[in-house]
Amino acid sequence: MHPGGGDLHLSDGVKRIVGDAEGRVVLASGAELPAGLVVSAVGVRPEIKLAREAGLNIGATGGIAVDTGMRTSDPSIFAVGDAVETTHLVGGMQVLVPLAGPANKQARIAADNICGLDSRYPGSLGTAIVKVFDLQAGVTGLNEKTARRNNLDYKAIHLHPLSHAGYYPGAATLALKILFAVPGGRILGAQCIGTDGVDKRIDIIATAIRAGMTVYDLQQLELAYAPPFGSAKDPVNMAGFVGGNILKGLVNSVTYDRAAAMENALFVDVRTRKEFEAGSIPESIHIPREELRERIGELPKDRDLVVFCRSGVRSYATCRVLSQSGFELLSNLSGGYISYCHYTGKTAPPEVKGA
Helix, strand or coil: CCCCCCCCCCCCCEEEEECCCCCEEEECCCCEEECCCCCCCCCCCCCCHHHHHCCCCECCCCCEECCCCCECCCCCCECCHHHEEEEECCCCCEEECCCHHHHHHHHHHHHHHHCCCCCCCCCECCCEEEEECCEEEEEEECCHHHHHHCCCCEEEEEECCECCCCCCCCCCECEEEEEEECCCCEEEEEEEEECCCHHHHHHHHHHHHHCCCEHHHHHHCCCCCCCCCCCCCCHHHHHHHHHHHHHCCCCCEECHHHHHCCCCCEEEECCCHHHHHCCCCCCCEECCHHHHHHHHHHCCCCCCEEEECCCCHHHHHHHHHHHCCCCCCEEEECCHHHHHHHHHCCCCCCCCCCC
16 A cells, blocks of 8 residues: 555556446456546547648647647648647657646747737746645656657756755655756756645746756755745755765766666665664665774775665765775765665655664
């Protein structure tokens, strides 16, 4: 059972939906789930039948091809919204963005041009948010799959900050992922999941992308702060600090998927004994950060060391100590053990108080 209130069946597609007296969903694995209501959320395809019959050009994505003024291949016909393909504002590729915000902006631009006013649509970021049970999930800009497919030079970082100051009741952990260009640091995209404050961070980052900001700019953003609403160093600021540290060469950061693909890497868990006993990455070596200087000789200098703690903060400090002690094959696991659990589908244990 997921903390949000639902069971997750990952990597198992829907084979068929049976509308009998009680209702069932049959999965590809053969499992059958009782269902009183089935919501299909597998994406949409543009309805372009009329456009094809009118002889309009259709883009490679399957959407109606339009210029920045929302004109189709027939200058007398305009098209907007879910049926058209537009340019991604960050990646420059053609994309389908079936969202109400872009559709309304495109409609205004089309109306301007119909009335003789020169108006242009600059492109889409795909900023969106959804609420599933108690969880909010928001995105903006490029995701990592798209960045890899387009061979972009980028870095991905994971953070797990609180939605607001921890000493004020109700603070909840966010899972925040940000992509930025290397070496310049321009923000490329972000995803965020949590029970509170997701929309605020995604909207800030979407604005930063639109303005062409870098991770260094995120460090300096002056955002509204009071304990019920945020932290003195907002999660967006923290993302800027982490990204800046990486670009300055203070630490090498690696996401778990890339760390797992390393040949002969050694994971080093620097959390407390209580945390380690509650669960760790298999075959990792455990050296609590407080014991590091006395036990530093246990670590090999000829293997790739991937250091991790719960969220990446203590392991960053550990990497700095190791770096200054002559270790060169060294990486900080971005997002720490929490991100490892997310990648592998495990449930991260609750934070150990006093750890």
